[in-house]
Amino acid sequence: MDSYLVVGIIIFMMIMFLLMGMYIHSVLLASGIIGLILLEGFSILPGLLGNEPFNRVASYTLTTIPLFVLMAQFILHSGLVQDIFYIVHKISRGRRSLLGTLTLIIGGMLGAVSGSGTATAASLGQVAVPELRKHGYSGPLAGAIASAGGSLSGIIPPSIILILYGVATETPVGALFIGAFIPGVLVMVTFIIAMLFYYRREAKRSPAAAEVQAEIAAAAEAEAAEENVPVSRLAVSVLMGVVIVATIFGGIYSGIFTPTEAGAVGSVVGLLTALLLGKVNLNFFKASLTETIKLTGMVMLIMIGAQIFGRFVSLSLLPRKLINLLEPLMATPALVLLLISAILFIMFMFIEGAAVILMTIPVFLPIITALQVDVLWFGVFISVICTIGLITPPVGLSVYAVSGVTGISSGSIFKIGMGFAVFSMIVVCGLMIAFPELATWLPSISSGKG
Amino acid sequence: ACGGETSSEDAASAEGEKITLRAATGLSPQHAWWAGGMEPWMERVTELTDGQVEFETFVSGELVAVPDEAEAVENGTVDVALVLPIYQPDQFPMAEVTMLPLNHSDTLIASHAWKALLESDVELQDGKTFTELQFDQFKVFPISTTQEYSISTTGKEFASAGDVKGTSLRTPSRIHEMYAKQTELNSITMPAVEMYDALSRGAFDGSFYSIADWTGYGFQDLFKYTVTGINFGHFNAFIGMDEEKFESLPENVQEAMEQATEEYFEDSAQIWMDRSEEVKKMNEEQGGEFVDFATLPQDVQDHFNEGIENTWGDYAKLLEDNGLPGTELVKLWRDLMIEQGGEVPQKVKDM
Amino acid sequence: MTTFYKLYGYFGVLKKIGLVISAVVALIMMFFITYDVVMRNLFSSSVRGGFEIIQNYMMPLVVFPGLAYVYASGVLPKMELLFAKFSPAVKRILILFLIAIEIFILILVVQFSWGYAMDGMERNTSFPAAGTLYQLWPVFFTIPVAFALIVVENIFLFIKNLIEKDPTFVVEYNPSEEEQIINQAVK
Ligand code: NA
Ligand code: NA
Numbered sequence: 001m002d003s004y005l006v007v008g009i010i011i012f013m014m015i016m017f018l019l020m021g022m023y024i025h026s027v028l029l030a031s032g033i034i035g036l037i038l039l040e041g042f043s044i045l046p047g048l049l050g051n052e053p054f055n056r057v058a059s060y061t062l063t064t065i066p067l068f069v070l071m072a073q074f075i076l077h078s079g080l081v082q083d084i085f086y087i088v089h090k091i092s093r094g095r096r097s098l099l100g101t102l103t104l105i106i107g108g109m110l111g112a113v114s115g116s117g118t119a120t121a122a123s124l125g126q127v128a129v130p131e132l133r134k135h136g137y138s139g140p141l142a143g144a145i146a147s148a149g150g151s152l153s154g155i156i157p158p159s160i161i162l163i164l165y166g167v168a169t170e171t172p173v174g175a176l177f178i179g180a181f182i183p184g185v186l187v188m189v190t191f192i193i194a195m196l197f198y199y200r201r202e203a204k205r206s207p208a209a210a211e212v213q214a215e216i217a218a219a220a221e222a223e224a225a226e227e228n229v230p231v232s233r234l235a236v237s238v239l240m241g242v243v244i245v246a247t248i249f250g251g252i253y254s255g256i257f258t259p260t261e262a263g264a265v266g267s268v269v270g271l272l273t274a275l276l277l278g279k280v281n282l283n284f285f286k287a288s289l290t291e292t293i294k295l296t297g298m299v300m301l302i303m304i305g306a307q308i309f310g311r312f313v314s315l316s317l318l319p320r321k322l323i324n325l326l327e328p329l330m331a332t333p334a335l336v337l338l339l340i341s342a343i344l345f346i347m348f349m350f351i352e353g354a355a356v357i358l359m360t361i362p363v364f365l366p367i368i369t370a371l372q373v374d375v376l377w378f379g380v381f382i383s384v385i386c387t388i389g390l391i392t393p394p395v396g397l398s399v400y401a402v403s404g405v406t407g408i409s410s411g412s413i414f415k416i417g418m419g420f421a422v423f424s425m426i427v428v429c430g431l432m433i434a435f436p437e438l439a440t441w442l443p444s445i446s447s448g449k450g
Numbered sequence: 451a452c453g454g455e456t457s458s459e460d461a462a463s464a465e466g467e468k469i470t471l472r473a474a475t476g477l478s479p480q481h482a483w484w485a486g487g488m489e490p491w492m493e494r495v496t497e498l499t500d501g502q503v504e505f506e507t508f509v510s511g512e513l514v515a516v517p518d519e520a521e522a523v524e525n526g527t528v529d530v531a532l533v534l535p536i537y538q539p540d541q542f543p544m545a546e547v548t549m550l551p552l553n554h555s556d557t558l559i560a561s562h563a564w565k566a567l568l569e570s571d572v573e574l575q576d577g578k579t580f581t582e583l584q585f586d587q588f589k590v591f592p593i594s595t596t597q598e599y600s601i602s603t604t605g606k607e608f609a610s611a612g613d614v615k616g617t618s619l620r621t622p623s624r625i626h627e628m629y630a631k632q633t634e635l636n637s638i639t640m641p642a643v644e645m646y647d648a649l650s651r652g653a654f655d656g657s658f659y660s661i662a663d664w665t666g667y668g669f670q671d672l673f674k675y676t677v678t679g680i681n682f683g684h685f686n687a688f689i690g691m692d693e694e695k696f697e698s699l700p701e702n703v704q705e706a707m708e709q710a711t712e713e714y715f716e717d718s719a720q721i722w723m724d725r726s727e728e729v730k731k732m733n734e735e736q737g738g739e740f741v742d743f744a745t746l747p748q749d750v751q752d753h754f755n756e757g758i759e760n761t762w763g764d765y766a767k768l769l770e771d772n773g774l775p776g777t778e779l780v781k782l783w784r785d786l787m788i789e790q791g792g793e794v795p796q797k798v799k800d801m
Numbered sequence: 802m803t804t805f806y807k808l809y810g811y812f813g814v815l816k817k818i819g820l821v822i823s824a825v826v827a828l829i830m831m832f833f834i835t836y837d838v839v840m841r842n843l844f845s846s847s848v849r850g851g852f853e854i855i856q857n858y859m860m861p862l863v864v865f866p867g868l869a870y871v872y873a874s875g876v877l878p879k880m881e882l883l884f885a886k887f888s889p890a891v892k893r894i895l896i897l898f899l900i901a902i903e904i905f906i907l908i909l910v911v912q913f914s915w916g917y918a919m920d921g922m923e924r925n926t927s928f929p930a931a932g933t934l935y936q937l938w939p940v941f942f943t944i945p946v947a948f949a950l951i952v953v954e955n956i957f958l959f960i961k962n963l964i965e966k967d968p969t970f971v972v973e974y975n976p977s978e979e980e981q982i983i984n985q986a987v988k
Pocket of ligand 1: 111112157159160
């Protein structure tokens with residue numbers, strides 16, 4: 001069948017399947033398989049469908065998916081986050097805007113030990129949102145702060161998104177991690193600025209309500225002062241927090257282990273932390289491991305679907321046709337990049353981040369290469385967009401996670417989250433296009449290649 | 451087998467009709483085997499057939515990843531591919547023979563020996579030649595081997611045999627594993643994309659690798675110490691097509707493919723030699739050092755040489771244990787190498 | 802319905818066993834890699850062939866055995882936005898349609914991954930690690946088995962949506978509900 005016609009049919013089918021509510025991995029699998037059949041007939045299937053599931057999964061680099069998730073699970077179930085938040089709460093007593101700022105910074109720090117934004121957001125939602133509300137933040141703003149703080153795990157290394165990109169494009173994961181550091185901090189800073197803006201606006205709009213809440217807060221603080229967490233326990237928590245971050249980054253950059261192995265070592269340290277904090281029992285393992293297998297299975301199923309879909313995309317020669325189509329624009333790479341970012345931003349609004357990365361790479365990577373855009377820079381760039389997409393409606397997994405654990409309606413969080421997202425998107429993406437060095441400079445000095 | 455609904459299948463019978471063949475490699479398009487081997491071959495085939503045959507190419511694993519090319523050709527996913535049999539010792543256990551270590555050879559010597567081995571009519575077992583035993587399902591178009599493999603480290607030097615023992619090197623094949631065992635080297639395995647990261651941070655000492663291949667992973671900036679003048683074998687490859695598929699092509703196309711192979715064979719070897727010179731220069735500018743094996747202390751030389759001798763025997767025995775004509779094969783390879791100007795230790799000559 | 806939930810309960814045990822296998826292998830993988838790192842740094846000796854064993858044995862065993870459990874848990878993402886706005890009758894038709902496509906696709910995956918595994922057995926597909934060959938093909942069989950279990954899950958889901966009023970994407974096994982039914986049945 002004519003390949004243009006097939007591509008048309010498949011794109012239409014994909015959109016229909018997505019709208020109908022088909023699982024993302026099934027959309028990819030179904031479109032890929034049906035596309036291959038239309039293009040080549042059934043005879044092409046044994047060679048691609050038979051071996052791809054195994055080939056995709058049997059990858060040493062991908063051990064990072066279960067292991068970074070496992071590390072995050074061990075840490076989240078160890079009670080470390082609660083303890084650290086307790087300290088933050090003490091520090092910011094009386095200075096209410098500081099609490100919001102510190103919550104986002106903690107989100108960033110948690111990002112440095114967690115690879116997945118959703119899990120971190122859920123845990124921040126549990127711990128931070130009640131505290132923020134006691135300090136006079138409205139429910140939606142508190143929810144948005146927790147969602148945004150959690151989403152930072154997606155860009156601050158280690159990050160599953162960066163790992164997936166690295167695997168799909170054969171870019172060294174270590175270089176991606178280093179490259180994402182500055183943009184990750186930038187996203188955090190823009191979130192803080194947006195948060196302060198919303199906080200001021202809320203305070204101005206309803207000073208009365210704020211006062212009432214402040215009174216409640218004062219009472220709550222007095223109450224909290226009584227239920228003291230022992231200092232020794234807090235000391236262990238802080239110490240272990242530092243040890244985990246130091247182990248992972250120190251280990252990677254001193255050459256003790258590779259970024260891939262960091263997932264395993266980090267998990268063991270996470271487990272030790274939970275042991276020291278006295279949280280290890282059968283339920284601890286059950287909860288951590290079940291969650292790990294679930295997330296791993298989810299990512300891998302989507303990866304398998306994306307692999308099959310990618311084979312269809314390759315055989316249809318779609319990327320080459322797109323490059324030809326874009327030929328008049330190729331002379332101005334910035335314009336093409338803008339177009340790609342807009343498409344990705346919209347896709348990240350609707351679809352889970354890892355899935356978007358995996359389904360668009362077969363199409364976008366050849367274009368990026370033809371534009372001679374740095375592949376590492378592009379990976380960091382789309383990870384930024386992906387992170388921001390975690391807090392945009394209609395599909396913002398971070399917001400759903402927070403809404404799920406706090407009961408605050410996701411719609412009201414999204415209203416503020418969208419503000420965070422648009423501001424951060426314009427500032428960080430704008431800066432990254434204007435100064436690509438923001439992503440490429442650190443990797444170049446650390447490898448000595450610059 | 452089944453070529454599916456590729457246009458070539460339908461067009462095969464009618465002479466002069468357009469034939470589009472799907473060609474693939476898991477390697478990058480800059481790789482010497484593609485850029486200097488398969489790509490010129492395809493261009494020449496198109497030329498020789500006056501545009502009757504065209505190739506639709508897929509590189510960098512876009513369609514088929516390393517080392518699945520052989521399988522993809524067999525099951526008809528692609529029509530023709532760059533096959534790297536050494537990566538699949540379970541399917542092609544005898545293909546590793548070109549990785550046997552030697553005292554001397556270069557890309558041209560090894561390439562000619564490899565071509566001679568593929569075309570050899572010496573019956574190794576049950577009246578079958580090397581190619582019949584290993585690659586019966588393929589139409590094989592020989593291309594060059596890689597340049598010889600060397601040992602390079604990020605700084606560790608071999609001042610005595612004791613320095614060699616315990617040095618951790620990445621080993622790319624089973625024969626290097628055997629060699630590492632013989633010489634008490636520590637063998638490390640890891641994906642090539644992770645190697646730069648791990649090496650630059652000192653996770654291990656170095657690797658067996660061919661100098662011309664360094665640039666693919668940026669090793670020219672990394673290795674500081676390379677021993678030349680001893681040779682840890684040559685990786686091999688060929689352009690593979692399904693035998694039946696080939697037979698179904700018009701005669702003029704078959705002839706064009708054979709002719710293109712003959713014309714481009716030597717050039718496909720020369721590109722390795724040229725690249726190696728370039729890379730050496732780059733590496734020296736970065737402070738890299740190339741040390742001739744003959745200038746190393748005698749005990750180091752003896753240690754390495756002893757390893758070479760024993761590895762030949764070990765590999766032959768491994769094949770024999772699996773019911774394959776190991777001894778016959780290594781002897782044939784030895785003779786072909788010597789014929790082309792290669793050198794092997796006395797003990798290997800006496801085998 | 803009793804038989805349905807009873808059967809689904811037995812099937813649930815099968816999925817749980819798969820989950821436990823995946824979870825245990827994930828833990829083993831964690832310790833194995835860490836052990837390798839420690840050995841390399843303290844004694845400069847690496848587990849020979851460790852990398853290949855992790856890649857070819859452990860990763861598939863972390864992913865495939867637990868896959869049916871993962872599938873049934875409802876964690877897999879989809880776009881629910883538009884779907885939520887449909888009337889129950891439309892939802893039901895849509896779900897049945899989606900499950901039918903899902904089953905068709907999954908059966909193709911089972912068929913071809915089974916073919917791949919059988920082919921691997923015939924060729925005795927193995928991978929080289931530390932100078933020896935390890936058999937690889939047995940791992941291939943986890944794939945058709947995992948996807949076959951997902952097909953079964955979808956058949957349960959299809960039946961549930963056929964016989965019950967509320968359209969759903971998960972067959973929730975609710976023991977208390979079942980107990981009620983059993984109690985009623987006993988009466
Ligand atoms: Na992170
Ligand atoms: Na979103």
